[in-house]
Each structure stands twice: as structure tokens, then as C-alpha cells.
Amino acid sequence: MAATLLVLVAAAAAAVANAAYPSLVSTLLPKYTGAVAYDFAGTSVAAANNIVAVGVPQSDLFYIDVAYEFGSYGNGYVNLYQCQPAALPPTCALANTVLPPLSTWPKFETSAFGAAVALSSDGTLLAVTAPFYEIKT
């Protein structure tokens, strides 16, 4: 499943590259951070008023019964990009990386910060989810 998702992300990045968005592509490429840890860049996206939010839930691989499941131990982040759609070609630059508020965040096992993102129409409000998936052992 991980390989499939990474391939999908890579394919999406390639499609964007063909549309001449080089600065965005360079920051959206998935990062391989370890043997069982992945950043799922592009799992969720939102756009409003020249702001693009990209959720990057981080997932680890757990072996459960006879199958593998993904969880993240509360990790993940949201990248905010500021875009100039009127430029030729249009460009987007990474403006901020929003991390989970760990001081108040109930850091459930397997919750994945950034699994879904939403922006208000003016782009100034960002809502983020960290879905919990129960692991049965």
C-alpha cells in the first residue's frame, strides 16, 4: 500500500510538473524518512485566496493480526503555500509548516495530523484533523 501511495504522489507531482509549477513540485515530492516511516504529502489539500494547504500525515507501519495498518503516533504537519496565480508561470512557495499543538493535542496512538485540511474562503482559517484508528492486537 505504501508503494502504491508513493507512486500516486509521484505521478501527481509529475503531472503538476508538466503544467509548469516547478517550485511547488520541488516541495511536494515525498520524503523517505526511515525504514517504516513515510510522509504522505498530498493526502489532503485545500485552496483559498492564493493559499494552498497540503496535509502531510506521517504514518508508520504496524503489523496487526495478518495485515499491516498505518498509524502515525500523532505526527504529521500541514504545509501552507502562498501562490501567485497571475505570474507566468504561476508559482507557489512554501510559507509555513504548521505542526500539531502537542501541548494540548491528545496524542493518540495512530492519530495522523493532516489527514484532512480545510481553509476558510479568505484563506486565514485552517482546520486540521488527526483521525484515530484503533489498533487491535
Next chain:
Amino acid sequence: MFHCPQPTNCTLIRTPYTFASTRYQLGTSISLASVGNAQYIVVGVPNAASGYGGFYFLHCASTSTCDEINSQHLYVAQYGRFLGNATAINPTGNLVVAGDAGSGLSYIFLYSCTTESLCTSVGSYQDPNANGMSYTQKHGFKKDYP
């Protein structure tokens, strides 16, 4: 929820809202409508394993927390369906669209939700190619399946 007057400057303005359920895939989808100083949020809670699913409808007033004002859950228990896998809300915060994917049974449901009344279904759409049968069941695999 974060307030980002500039994309480089985000501050947490709403404390995390925690749902009691542990089995549903809470927060698989989220949509936001900002109306004045309040926000309306719809959070999809599909449960692909059981065929259950639904969404929560939250109202966030000027205080730091959000309140659940409504919700909709379908207990169809139909394998492969999971209401809430995708959600959307209109800018005024009173119309919710929720996807309900499934193996040959995919739906889109349209709900009307207000702070005064329960969410009610006001329309739905089903893929005409998925009315209870898989594509291959209807058309045959070798002949028509691309």
C-alpha cells in the same frame, strides 16, 4: 483550528475537539465555512470496515471551543459503504454534501443542516453505473471493461 492572518503566522485559536468514538475513522474529511466570527465545520466519520458512517456538524462561536450542533449517521451496515469519506459545506454553513462510497453502491448525499433542526437528507445521487451491481457484472469483463 488555526488562524493564519498571514501564511507565515499561524496561531492555534480553537482547542482540539475530541470525539468519543474510537472505532470510526474520525476526521477522514473536513470542510469549513466561516460566517462572521463563527465557523461551521463538518467532519466525516466513515467506518469502512463495518459499512457505518456519518458526519458531525460543529459550530464554533467566539469562544475557544466548538460545539456539536448536529450530526447524521447512517447505520446501513453494508459492506464497502462509508458515509463521510468526503464532505463539503456551502459558504453560509447550512448545506452539507457527503460522499458515501461503496463497492458498486456509491452515493452522494445532500443534507440540510441548521442550528435549529436536525440534519435532513434533501437529495442524493447514485452513480448510474453502480446500481447494485459491479461494472463487470453488468457489462462483462472481457467485452466492455477497459
